[in-house]
């Protein structure tokens with residue numbers, strides 16, 4: 001089954017204070033005339049989630065978190081639970097981003113546990129995978145990414161909405177992107193791994209591409225087979241740029 005409705009997600013990462021909500025407001029005002037068959041979400045830092053909920057209220061832009069802890073509550077200083085994200089208004093959550101796998105040593109097992117925690121409270125997980133430049137140069141991109149998919153997805157996903165995001169580590173924030181053929185090849189491998197892990201139910205989940213998606217490359221990337229949307233970092237911080245990417249969908 002072909003995924004027709006694209007999902008365009010903005011990951012603000014550790015950018016944004018209350019004053020930056022003006023960008024979210026600008027985006028809301030301009031998305032009214034964008035064709036309806038595309039989903040749009042913004043994932044601000046946790047401190048802005050509740051305030052962004054108020055800004056987005058009643059509109060078509062969905063709200064997500066950037067991570068959650070795998071435990072429902074407890075002695076976990078500095079962490080945010082899945083339930084807390086829901087409480088603040090989120091309906092989605094990015095999990096296993098390479099910046100967390102890298103800087104915080106998150107393993108596939110931990111990501112899978114976070115996925116379970118997220119779906120337990122009704123959050124839609126966006127599970128990130130991606131190879132390093134070294135792994136790509138060694139010809140291991142598809143194998144690495146497939147193993148991450150199989151290790152990070154959780155059983156419960158076969159009955160829940162979710163997405164996988166393919167983000168080559170070397171393409172994040174660098175202005176570099178894989179060729180369209182390389183994107184198609186890895187997305188096909190991701191789809192196969194999803195089906196191996198979860199069965200045919202995994203056919204309906206979109207596979208997003210992320211890593212230096214910009215207004216000038218979004219249309220061609222979103223046109224690649226099995227690219228069901230985009231996970232956008234830097235270009236989601238400016239309403240004008242993010243809107244251009246949304247229009248490309």
Ligand SMILES: O=C(CO)COP(=O)(O)O
Pocket residue numbers: 011097167171172173174175210211212213231232233234235
């Ligand atoms: O990591 C990303 C989104 O999660 C991609 O970031 P950039 O779009 O800034 O490369």
